Amino acid sequence: QQQVKQSPQSLIVQKGGISIINCAYENTAFDYFPWYQQFPGKGPALLIAIRPDVSEKKEGRFTISFNKSAKQFSLHIMDSQPGDSATYFCAASREGNFNKFYFGSGTKLNVKP
Amino acid sequence: NAGVTQTPKFQVLKTGQSMTLQCAQDMNHNSMYWYRQDPGMGLRLIYYSASEGTTDKGEVPNGYNVSRLNKREFSLRLESAAPSQTSVYFCASSELEQFFGPGTRLTVL
Numbered sequence: 001q002q003q004v005k006q007s008p009q010s011l012i013v014q015k016g017g018i019s020i021i022n023c024a025y026e027n028t029a030f031d032y033f034p035w036y037q038q039f040p041g042k043g044p045a046l047l048i049a050i051r052p053d054v055s056e057k058k059e060g061r062f063t064i065s066f067n068k069s070a071k072q073f074s075l076h077i078m079d080s081q082p083g084d085s086a087t088y089f090c091a092a093s094r095e096g097n098f099n100k101f102y103f104g105s106g107t108k109l110n111v112k113p
Numbered sequence: 114n115a116g117v118t119q120t121p122k123f124q125v126l127k128t129g130q131s132m133t134l135q136c137a138q139d140m141n142h143n144s145m146y147w148y149r150q151d152p153g154m155g156l157r158l159i160y161y162s163a164s165e166g167t168t169d170k171g172e173v174p175n176g177y178n179v180s181r182l183n184k185r186e187f188s189l190r191l192e193s194a195a196p197s198q199t200s201v202y203f204c205a206s207s208e209l210e211q212f213f214g215p216g217t218r219l220t221v222l
Binding site: 006042049089101103 | 117137146147150153154155156158161203207209210211212214215
């Protein structure tokens, strides 16, 4: 059973537009929700993360929106730039002595100049 | 501070050959992980080590073994490589956030 479902699989956005990637999770015990950004040939790198005690977190052009009742969270990239073209992964974990992460299947974003 | 390092970067094996992927971290993290990444499949957990001296199976452990050599190092071994193990392998370590290495691109012919 897939613990975290991510959509869409791929996304094309014009420069300056808003990119939106959605994730849904099953386990209500999850309490840490990071997003990772991966450029070709590189390992994923943490972009932004949220905990369920807030509904939104913003860092620069990147915003996570979190809906606890719907068990959904999304990444919004405002004023998308060609340099944002990458694969984005959402994830979920339960904080504790050990963090086992469950990753979404990834979204390949292409921002057209 | 190199973060998470992996060797080799690229490897080509013939079916049935064995090899060990090396991973080391210098962030004094307790937990370490091995993932494989295949197109459209995201990151799938092969094995993990919650702390030095312990290892556990992840989602796709068949055909792999691991060794947590010490707190810094966590190796992944393929005893008899198969074409289905062609993939990109990532090592990661964490306390809270996971930090990933640059990956090893493995091709099994």
